[in-house]
Amino acid sequence: MTNWRLPTVRRGALAVWRRNLLVWRKLVGPAIVMNFGEPALYLLGLGFGLGHFVGEMSGMPYLAFLASGIIASSAMTTATFEGMYSVFTRMVPQRTYEAILASPLEIDDILAGEMLWCGTKAAMSGIAILIVAALLGVVDGWQSLWAIPVVFLVGLTFAGPAMIMSALARNYDFFSYYFVLVITPMFIVCGVFYPIDTLPEIVQGFVYLLPLTHAVELARPLVAGGELARPVTNVVVLVGYAAVSYYIAVVLVRRRLMV
Amino acid sequence: MSEPIISARGLDKRYGDFHAVQGIDFDVPRGRCFGFLGPNGAGKTTTLRMLLGLTPMSGGSLSVFGLPMPAEARRVRARTGVVPQADNLDPDFTVAENLAIYASYFGIPRAEVAPRIERLLAFAALTERADARTDSLSGGMQRRLTIARALINDPELVVLDEPTTGLDPQARHVIWSRLSDLRDRGTTLILTTHYMEEAERLCDELVIMDHGRILDQGSPRALIDRHVEPDVIEVRGEASRHLIALAEGVGCRVEQMSTSSYCYTREPGALLEKLRNEHGLTFLHRPAGLEDVFLKLTGRELRD
Ligand SMILES: Nc1ncnc2c1ncn2[C@@H]1O[C@H](COP(=O)(O)OP(=O)(O)O)[C@@H](O)[C@H]1O
Ligand SMILES: [Mg+2]
Numbered sequence A: 001m002t003n004w005r006l007p008t009v010r011r012g013a014l015a016v017w018r019r020n021l022l023v024w025r026k027l028v029g030p031a032i033v034m035n036f037g038e039p040a041l042y043l044l045g046l047g048f049g050l051g052h053f054v055g056e057m058s059g060m061p062y063l064a065f066l067a068s069g070i071i072a073s074s075a076m077t078t079a080t081f082e083g084m085y086s087v088f089t090r091m092v093p094q095r096t097y098e099a100i101l102a103s104p105l106e107i108d109d110i111l112a113g114e115m116l117w118c119g120t121k122a123a124m125s126g127i128a129i130l131i132v133a134a135l136l137g138v139v140d141g142w143q144s145l146w147a148i149p150v151v152f153l154v155g156l157t158f159a160g161p162a163m164i165m166s167a168l169a170r171n172y173d174f175f176s177y178y179f180v181l182v183i184t185p186m187f188i189v190c191g192v193f194y195p196i197d198t199l200p201e202i203v204q205g206f207v208y209l210l211p212l213t214h215a216v217e218l219a220r221p222l223v224a225g226g227e228l229a230r231p232v233t234n235v236v237v238l239v240g241y242a243a244v245s246y247y248i249a250v251v252l253v254r255r256r257l258m259v
Numbered sequence B: 001m002s003e004p005i006i007s008a009r010g011l012d013k014r015y016g017d018f019h020a021v022q023g024i025d026f027d028v029p030r031g032r033c034f035g036f037l038g039p040n041g042a043g044k045t046t047t048l049r050m051l052l053g054l055t056p057m058s059g060g061s062l063s064v065f066g067l068p069m070p071a072e073a074r075r076v077r078a079r080t081g082v083v084p085q086a087d088n089l090d091p092d093f094t095v096a097e098n099l100a101i102y103a104s105y106f107g108i109p110r111a112e113v114a115p116r117i118e119r120l121l122a123f124a125a126l127t128e129r130a131d132a133r134t135d136s137l138s139g140g141m142q143r144r145l146t147i148a149r150a151l152i153n154d155p156e157l158v159v160l161d162e163p164t165t166g167l168d169p170q171a172r173h174v175i176w177s178r179l180s181d182l183r184d185r186g187t188t189l190i191l192t193t194h195y196m197e198e199a200e201r202l203c204d205e206l207v208i209m210d211h212g213r214i215l216d217q218g219s220p221r222a223l224i225d226r227h228v229e230p231d232v233i234e235v236r237g238e239a240s241r242h243l244i245a246l247a248e249g250v251g252c253r254v255e256q257m258s259t260s261s262y263c264y265t266r267e268p269g270a271l272l273e274k275l276r277n278e279h280g281l282t283f284l285h286r287p288a289g290l291e292d293v294f295l296k297l298t299g300r301e302l303r304d
Helices: A012-026 A028-054 A062-091 A096-101 A107-135 A141-168 A173-190 A200-206 A212-224 A233-259 B046-050 B073-078 B096-107 B110-123 B139-150 B169-182 B196-203 B222-227 B239-244 B269-277 B290-298
Strands: B006-015 B018-028 B033-039 B060-066 B067-069 B080-083 B157-161 B188-193 B205-210 B215-220 B231-236 B253-257 B261-264 B286-289
Touching: A012 A028, A012 A107, A012 B096, A012 B286, A028 A062, A028 A107, A028 A200, A062 A096, A062 A141, A062 A173, A062 A212, A062 B139, A096 A107, A096 A233, A107 A141, A107 A233, A141 A173, A141 A212, A141 B018, A141 B196, A173 A212, A173 B239, A233 B060, A233 B286, B006 B046, B018 B046, B018 B060, B018 B205, B018 B215, B033 B096, B033 B196, B033 B269, B046 B080, B046 B188, B067 B239, B073 B080, B073 B290, B096 B139, B110 B139, B139 B157, B169 B196, B169 B290, B188 B196, B196 B239, B205 B222, B215 B290, B222 B290, B231 B239, B231 B269, B239 B253, B239 B261, B239 B269, B269 B290
Parallel strands: B033 B188, B033 B205, B080 B157, B157 B188
Antiparallel strands: B006 B018, B006 B060, B060 B067, B205 B215, B231 B261, B231 B286, B253 B261
16 A cells, blocks of 8 residues: 655755745744844853853854854754644644645645755754854854755755654644654754763764764854865765655655545 | 557556556546545545656556556656645645645746746635645645646646545635636546545546446546435434335335434325325425445445
């Protein structure tokens, strides 16, 4: 019964993306406060507070180290929230997808639009953090703008797995498991707060399989300055996670809705 | 007659072990209103979902607008309007925005959208409420908006799943008049219902469905003539057993359902005479309708 056909993405995905943008625009005030408030809190609280004791990390001020990590992790959490709570709401209680599916659009288009929207929200949160970090004087020049497409990609990377969770969820409680078991551990071990090479070696090997590690590795030098270690690998891993998880999400949502 | 707009042969659907639609055949003529009448669980919604390519068919063949399904589902849906069984308006948008957003899913050029919305709001008598939130609308208004939304792509075919279930009589009449207008303009309508009055008023042709099968098909009049005698005498309550006794030997087919008895007959005179002589017995004499056909074909036990 399972329909494994490879997804086809068409222009219709943009209609779904635009729908979300129009809803977002209605609540733009609170959304922007959230976008700026949370990272500002982290950077000011942790960056200054902890930075006072830590001083430098990996050859840069702790505030710069932290800001360049938070920009990646914030893309992760933003896209994850959107891909779970919002997607589930539209798919199940609100039955927005049911309505859309009566038009020529298909599940492939809907999830592609949702994913683009998750990327867009991740990019918006990234821009907010860049602005806060620049005001705090820890952004290293204009090349840091490259971090914006990077966080957009990171948004896509994490949107896919979140949508898989939505496709499997019976209710909202289910999402707590994913946060506790997947997102929070990545937040802690993937180099946001301290360099990965301080971890035991066997753990490092595992940590390099996690997408957030690659997101941080890419974003940090772009924001805080320094050499990109292995940009091609980083991008390939992020794109790979995005593509595979999108495909799985499409198959699972088909199984859920096309019965 | 012209090519049917929909043609189904051996259309079949299984959900696991459960056989929801059991190989049905039907043709829907263009420009008519075609009804699926059946009790809950008959397989009406499942059949509509297959027509739209929203659920995989388990067997049979199906063509819509002469296009093979489900292969051409996207092209079929581009030319079809859908009113689902339960409203699924977008709660994040106002009435007018709901129409605009829906137009975008069909890729309708922006310049064309505004005049269409204006026309559809007028059609649905919602112009005054254009900027209202959808959750502030009454059930009847939500239904009208859902119907207006289904017309955003100027469809040749509109599929309505129980369009008036749960509405009060006034709201129901408004919707019936809108649907008649649509049909008069040449739009083909397909609707499911378990309201006899709705089927009788709107449908030129209908199928009676139960347990995933089509029991019979035809115009409401033809179905009535084919299955039941033209006159019905009905006695309700305690007194209904009297009818059974009196009806003996006067050429009646007697049926019972819960607390009522019905006598179906071609010659009601003799029984009416007898009933009038019984003191204080209230009875109802009426022409046979679709409901009588429906009950005869689908049986009288309760469904939920
Ligand atoms: N997704 C599903 N999985 C299993 N059984 C289903 C599903 N959808 C409908 N059914 C069953 O198929 C039968 C026909 O359902 P449906 O087409 O909704 O009937 P109707 O619209 O005539 O009330 C019912 O017995 C229903 O319980
Ligand atoms: Mg139904």
